[in-house]
Amino acid sequence: MTRISRRGLLRSGAAAGVLAATGLPLRAQAKKGGRLRAGMNGANTSDSWDGRTHSDLFMIASAQGSVFDNLTMIAADGSLQGELAESWEASSDAKTWTFNLRQGVTFHNGKAFGADDVIESFQMHLGEESKSAAKPIVETIEEMKKLGEHQVQFVLKAGSADFPYLVSDYHILIYPAGQIEEAIQQGIGTGLYSVVSFEPGVRFVGRRVPDHYKGDTAGHFDEIEYIAINDSTARMNALMTGQVDAINRIDFKTEALLKANPNVMIQEVPCNQQYTFPMLTDISPFDQVNVRKALKYGINRQEMVDKILLGHGVVGNDTPIGPANQYYHGEMEQLAYDPDQAKFYLKEAGLDSLDIELSASEAAFTGAVDAAQLFQASAGAAGINIRVVQEPSDGYWSNVWLKKPFCACYWSGRATEDWMFSTAYEAGVPWNDSQWDEKDSARFQELLVMARANLDSDSRRDQYFEMQQILRDEGGVLVPMFANYVQAISSKVGTPDTIGNLWQMDNARMAERWWFS
Amino acid sequence: MGSVGKIILQRLALGLLTLLVVSIVIFTAVNMLPGDFAEAILGQGATPEAVAAIRRDLGLDQNPVMRYFDWLGGVLRGDLGTSFAQLNFQANMGATSLQTVASQIAPRFSNTMFLAGVTAAIAVPVSLALGILAALYRNSAFDKGANIFTLSSISSPEFFLAYVLILFLAVLNPILPSLSNIYEGMGFAERLERTLLPALTLTLVVTAHMMRMTRAAIIQLLASPYIEMARLKGISPMRVIVRHALPNALAPIVNVIALNLAYLITGVVVVEVVFVYPGIGQLFVDAVKIRDIPMVQACCLIFATAYILLNLTADILSIVSNPRLRHPK
Numbered sequence: 001m002t003r004i005s006r007r008g009l010l011r012s013g014a015a016a017g018v019l020a021a022t023g024l025p026l027r028a029q030a031k032k033g034g035r036l037r038a039g040m041n042g043a044n045t046s047d048s049w050d051g052r053t054h055s056d057l058f059m060i061a062s063a064q065g066s067v068f069d070n071l072t073m074i075a076a077d078g079s080l081q082g083e084l085a086e087s088w089e090a091s092s093d094a095k096t097w098t099f100n101l102r103q104g105v106t107f108h109n110g111k112a113f114g115a116d117d118v119i120e121s122f123q124m125h126l127g128e129e130s131k132s133a134a135k136p137i138v139e140t141i142e143e144m145k146k147l148g149e150h151q152v153q154f155v156l157k158a159g160s161a162d163f164p165y166l167v168s169d170y171h172i173l174i175y176p177a178g179q180i181e182e183a184i185q186q187g188i189g190t191g192l193y194s195v196v197s198f199e200p201g202v203r204f205v206g207r208r209v210p211d212h213y214k215g216d217t218a219g220h221f222d223e224i225e226y227i228a229i230n231d232s233t234a235r236m237n238a239l240m241t242g243q244v245d246a247i248n249r250i251d252f253k254t255e256a257l258l259k260a261n262p263n264v265m266i267q268e269v270p271c272n273q274q275y276t277f278p279m280l281t282d283i284s285p286f287d288q289v290n291v292r293k294a295l296k297y298g299i300n301r302q303e304m305v306d307k308i309l310l311g312h313g314v315v316g317n318d319t320p321i322g323p324a325n326q327y328y329h330g331e332m333e334q335l336a337y338d339p340d341q342a343k344f345y346l347k348e349a350g351l352d353s354l355d356i357e358l359s360a361s362e363a364a365f366t367g368a369v370d371a372a373q374l375f376q377a378s379a380g381a382a383g384i385n386i387r388v389v390q391e392p393s394d395g396y397w398s399n400v401w402l403k404k405p406f407c408a409c410y411w412s413g414r415a416t417e418d419w420m421f422s423t424a425y426e427a428g429v430p431w432n433d434s435q436w437d438e439k440d441s442a443r444f445q446e447l448l449v450m451a452r453a454n455l456d457s458d459s460r461r462d463q464y465f466e467m468q469q470i471l472r473d474e475g476g477v478l479v480p481m482f483a484n485y486v487q488a489i490s491s492k493v494g495t496p497d498t499i500g501n502l503w504q505m506d507n508a509r510m511a512e513r514w515w516f517s
Numbered sequence: 518m519g520s521v522g523k524i525i526l527q528r529l530a531l532g533l534l535t536l537l538v539v540s541i542v543i544f545t546a547v548n549m550l551p552g553d554f555a556e557a558i559l560g561q562g563a564t565p566e567a568v569a570a571i572r573r574d575l576g577l578d579q580n581p582v583m584r585y586f587d588w589l590g591g592v593l594r595g596d597l598g599t600s601f602a603q604l605n606f607q608a609n610m611g612a613t614s615l616q617t618v619a620s621q622i623a624p625r626f627s628n629t630m631f632l633a634g635v636t637a638a639i640a641v642p643v644s645l646a647l648g649i650l651a652a653l654y655r656n657s658a659f660d661k662g663a664n665i666f667t668l669s670s671i672s673s674p675e676f677f678l679a680y681v682l683i684l685f686l687a688v689l690n691p692i693l694p695s696l697s698n699i700y701e702g703m704g705f706a707e708r709l710e711r712t713l714l715p716a717l718t719l720t721l722v723v724t725a726h727m728m729r730m731t732r733a734a735i736i737q738l739l740a741s742p743y744i745e746m747a748r749l750k751g752i753s754p755m756r757v758i759v760r761h762a763l764p765n766a767l768a769p770i771v772n773v774i775a776l777n778l779a780y781l782i783t784g785v786v787v788v789e790v791v792f793v794y795p796g797i798g799q800l801f802v803d804a805v806k807i808r809d810i811p812m813v814q815a816c817c818l819i820f821a822t823a824y825i826l827l828n829l830t831a832d833i834l835s836i837v838s839n840p841r842l843r844h845p846k
Contacts (some may be wrong), residue, residue, distance in 0.1 A: 039696075041791075045621060046602040046802060084550075131567070199700055202795045229697050231790045234696070238793070241687045243696040397560050398568065430564050489543035 027340040030494065032216075034516040035223040037233045039244040041506070043228030044462070045201035049187040051173035052125060054134035057248055060170045061508040062204045067108075068173035068189030071099060071118065072164050073413060074507065076500040078326060080165055084113065084174055084190065093160035094453045101150040105182075105213050105458045106196040107176045116144040119358060120177040139416035154389075160451025162416045169415075192219035194514055200320050203227045206511070220515035231452075239264060241490055248382070248504045252310040260490055264382065265493075269485040271313060271501040272322035272413020275304075277358070281440050283405045285356070289474050290349035296335050297342035298379035306365040307374060316479035319421045319468040320411060323482070324501040327417050327464035342382035342442055352467055353383040355407055360388060362397035364408035370391040371480075372408060376491035402433055413501055417464045418452050425471070434476030436466040444470045492516055521836060521843070525829070532825040540592075540814055541819045544585050547810050553577060554601045557807040558627035561805035575601055588814065597622075597818075599812040600804070620796065620813045626819065628699060629796040633781035635709065635716040636723070641774060643722045648731025648770075654756055655736060679718045679791040686714060697792040715792045719785060723777040730773040734766035768835030781819040 003509040022512070046177035051068065054060055064070065082088070085099040087382040106111040124130075125138040132138075140160060145153040156163065166172075174190065175183045182188065192214060193206030204226045208219055216293030227244060229235040232251040238244045240261055250258060250266065258264050264508030277288040279295070286292060301315040316463040317335055321328050346354060360372035370388055376386040391400045393405075400407050422429065427437035427445050438445050443468055471477070485504045489495065494517035506514065555571035560708040572578045576587075591598050647667070651660040670678060687695035697711045735758055738744060747761050748754075786798030787816045797816060804812035 044602075045803065048602075070696055105530070129572075187556075197700075197702075203698060203700060227696070227793070229698075229793045231793070234791055234793050237680075237683055237687070237695045239693045241683075243694055383829065395556050398552070398556045468718060 013080040030220050030373040030515040032220050032515070033222050034220075036221045036246070036493070036511060036512050036514065037225045037244040038246040038248075038505070038510065039227050039229065039238045040231040040236070040248045041228070041232070042497060043201045043232045047200040048184060048194075049198075050184045051171045054170055055133065057504050057508060058226065058228055060206075060503060061505055061510070062206075063173060063187075063189075063200075064170040065505075065508040066206050066224060067187050067191040067195055067509045068090050068175075069170055070170075070174065071101075072168040072169050073214050073509075074165070074267045074500070074502055076496060076498045076506060076509075077117050077502075078324065080168070082196045083466065084118070085164075088164050090095075090161075090163070090455060092455070093457050094161045094163070094201060096158050097154045097156070097163050098147065099152050099154070099164075102213060103150050105190055107190050108188045108209065109176070109179070111176045111179065113174070113176075113190055114149045116151045116177040116492055117174055118152050119144045119146060119474050120180065121174045122172065122173070124180065125172065125322060137166045137169060137172070160418070161451075162418050164356050165416045166419065168340075175224075188488040193224055196223070199459045212450050214512075218512045221511060224511045231409065236488075239357045239490065242490070243407050244485050245488075245493050246487070246505070246510060246514075248485075250310055250486045250488055251368060252482075252486070255310075255486065256311075265489050265491055267485075267487045267489060267495075267499055268312065269487075269499050269501045269504075270323045270326040272320075272411075272415060272483065273483045273485065274315075274316060274320060274322060274411050274479050275308070275368070275371065275483060276320075276409045276411060276433075277399075277406065277480070278409050279370075279406045279476050279478075280435045281487045282435045285349070285351075286405060286476060286503045287356065288349045290345045291351070291354065292350060292474065292476060294342045294345040294349065294354070294382065294384060295379070295478060297338045297345065298384050299478055299480050300337040300378040301335065302337070303374055304371055304480050308371045308463070309481060309483050313481050313483040314486065316481050317468075318426065318475050318477060318479045319471040320413065320477070320479060321417055321464070321468055322413055323416055324415075325420075328459050329468040331492065332465075332469060335472065337378060339378075341384035342379070342384065348384060353385060355387070357387045357389050357404075359400050359404040359407070361390075361391040361393045363391075363393035364401075365410040368408040369418065402431075413502075417467075418448070421448050421467065422452075425478075430444075436476050440476065441470050441474060489514075521833065523835065524836070528825075528829050528832070532822075532829065537817060537823060538823055539817060540589070540757055541585070543814055543817045544581075544810065547580070547805070547808060547813055548581050550808060553606075554806065554808045558602070558605060571605060571815075575604055576590045588811065592818075597815045598813040601809045602807065602812075616732070618811050621812070621817070622800065622815055624701065625795060625797040625800050626792065629782060629785070629798070631699075631708070632719070632785070632794060632796060633710055633717060634780065635712050637778055637782055639716060640720040640723050640777070641727065643720065644727035645731055646729040647724070649735065649758055649763070651728065651732045652739070652762075653733040653754055655732070657732075660732075663728065665719075667728050669724075670721040671725035675718065675722055675785075676788045676791050678721050679715070679788055682714055682718055682721075683791075684715075688772075692815040693794070697794040700793065715785075715788050715794050718788055718792075719781060723780065725772050726777055727770070731766070731770050735762045738762045762836065767838040771834045771838070772831045773829040779824045779827045782823040 014501060015431040040058045040061060047059050054063060064131060069083045071083060073083040074082050084100050084102055084105065088097060088099045090097050101115060108115060122138055122144060125134045140156050141154050143155040147153050157405055159194055162344065176188060187198060192212050194209050196205040196207050198204045206224045208222050212219060229238060234251060235247040236258060239247045241454060251484045255266065259266060281287055296318060304313055305311065305313050313333065317332055358372050360368045362368055372388045374516035376388050379386050401409055414423060424431050424433060425436050426432065426448055447463045447467050451460050454460040454463065487504055494515045496513055498511065552574065555568045555577060559583050576584065580790050588598060599617050602620060603616055647663050651663050654660050654709065678711045683695045686693045686744055693714045694711055699711050701710050744757060744761055762804060786802050789798045801816040804816065
């Protein structure tokens with residue numbers, strides 16, 4: 001198979017690969033109709049249609065994926081497309097962004113969509129007291145101007161080449177101006193499906209909006225029903241017995257059983273979800289770059305992918321930029337387990353052996369304690385004695401992460417490089433879990449600021465590649481593995497060839513992109 | 518009957534005292550767990566400022582004793598309060614309509630009662646019949662078979678029974694749905710169909726206890742002189758058991774039934790999870806997970822009330838069914 005897309009490809013079974021290789025058409029034409037029933041985890045009784053609170057798949061798929069729209073959206077292949085915005089352009093310093101909005105769009109209650117809706121929806125995230133997860137994004141806006149009924153201008157405090165990407169964030173949904181409270185209570189958006197019934201933490205039913213602006217190319221189901229199923233065995237049973245047509249998060253241990261069922265297809269999507277071991281680089285011995293290098297060679301990445309992810313993932317190269325990112329440096333030489341190299345760097349650091357503690361808990365990621373023990377065994381061969389401290393899951397993120405010098409952690413990854421770096425690698429930000437700053441790499445921090453406002457994608461790529469190289473060589477976070485999204489669908493469901501890898505379930509947009517074949 | 522009325526009043530008063538003690542114990546226990554609502558809800562985002570802000574908003578920074586009495590005052594006025602999750606949501610997002618604990622629990626509780634009702638409607642007659650038949654044909658192959666079956670089902674973990682039933686009734690022979698996601702506005706027949714698998718699972722769990730108690734209570738009486746008298750009169754064995762032995766054996770049987778019904782209301786979270794049944798157990802476990810004290814307290818009060826009322830009913834029934842207790846000398 002040739003390279004299909006720079007953002008990774010879907011491996012949905014051998015059959016698809018064979019078909020692609022023989023040049024036969026991969027799919028039938030999308031058909032209309034039917035009721036898609038999907039079983040998903042991540043629903044809560046406190047769920048609502050307020051995008052500011054969304055954090056897990058169930059509500060993202062229901063809100064952004066069905067009922068609401070953003071200004072822009074990220075397509076399955078990773079390219080940026082307009083949703084409620086038709087086009088946009090930036091000033092040369094990437095500080096002023098003008099969005100031309102789509103005309104003739106109406107909300108589910110009949111109100112016409114325009115510039116006021118955008119401005120008021122963005123304002124929801126601001127304010128002293130706002131705890132919206134999108135506040136850091138919206139806060140970068142200095143001023144919002146309504147240039148016309150269907151034109152909005154954003155003036156940013158500093159240049160950001162990623163701005164149109166950032167407004168596709170699932171928190172920044174567009175609500176009808178003046179009716180936001182009502183819209184949050186009833187779920188009134190501009191999306192492909194309007195709310196028929198919604199029971200928080202239990203289920204959501206939506207019906208296709210007739211004459212939607214997305215036309216015939218999207219939203220093929222007449223109705224969708226999302227059912228909250230938190231238990232993975234129950235989800236699997238529901239799919240196997242035909243109670244639902246699609247489920248997310250397959251339990252790796254029972255995946256073989258699903259595979260054996262001819263009515264079920266597994267989707268395996270490489271993505272940015274990463275399991276990490278951050279060390280505080282301002283605390284001895286992790287302040288020494290040679291100690292960090294020794295640890296990089298002392299961890300057996302492949303073994304972790306094989307034993308912790310049971311093969312459902314890829315090895316990491318100590319950068320948080322994964323296959324779902326635009327400027328993923330895939331050609332960088334892969335770090336591999338090498339106890340001799342580890343010993344060498346330990347000696348460079350002036351040490352014969354090293355005694356450190358590694359804090360882990362299942363709260364960090366499933367299998368974190370096992371992973372820590374694998375690390376302990378592999379590092380032991382290089383004279384690095386790791387003592388695994390099993391921490392309680394309760395309060396792990398308050399008492400261990402960012403506090404203990406070496407611990408286990410996870411990140412779900414971010415859509416853009418800048419977003420990821422400025423969340424966890426920029427000097428001084430609260431979630432910088434390796435205390436990574438100028439003393440470690442002034443060059444990295446300089447590149448971070450430069451690339452942010454760089455509109456030229458070639459030179460921007462070089463900058464992000466260099467940053468990934470720095471992190472690989474000297475960084476304070478071990479990223480041994482990226483865990484795939486593994487989900488399953490009934491063989492009745494048809495999907496496009498490329499499945500989105502920013503979020504589970506085709507970027508949570510299965511209601512928009514899939515169909516019954 | 519005056520004495521029965523007095524007993525009821527006494528027991529109800531004692532019950533209220535029990536509820537008070539339960540609420541103190543639960544409140545203390547949840548407070549002693551590591552982590553609190555702020556840390557649990559923020560997860561990876563628990564910066565000290567964010568944790569402090571939530572604690573301030575919810576009053577978690579106040580003295581626990583004060584917080585308890587605040588809550589107790591609300592309950593005495595009939596107000597179970599608002600869950601932390603909802604309060605936090607409101608603090609974050611400005612004024613939106615708030616759901617109280619009572620309005621969140623009500624639909625879940627009625628689902629739980631429905632499941633308990635369906636289970637009881639199957640399990641109680643079945644276990645009584647099995648118990649009576651086992652007593653009648655004691656030590657026969659039927660008796661042993663029934664014992665082995667019910668004892669092995671009570672000894673298996675609930676989720677295992679659930680999966681066995683799913684395998685036979687949903688996967689191999691697709692008769693019943695494996696998902697029991699009932700919702701408001703569903704017709705009774707469909708609701709019943711979807712509730713059947715979890716109800717059957719729970720039936721398997723509770724039958725052994727009730728059946729064996731029925732059998733034992735009856736067999737114990739069969740040695741008494743008045744039963745021998747009845748037999749000597751030539752009455753058929755079935756009639757001896759149903760007419761003469763069973764009424765006198767009712768007290769212990771009713772007690773066991775009450776205990777099992779209380780279990781059906783309070784302890785079926787595993788079955789709820791396996792069948793995705795939106796009952797109160799799942800709500801309770803979620804609340805404990807995020808240390809949502811008002812919700813935990815409300816659920817515990819409901820559970821404790823169920824135990825107290827069902828035990829009370831059992832006691833009253835045994836008094837009513839026993840003339841010696843009804844007319845004490």
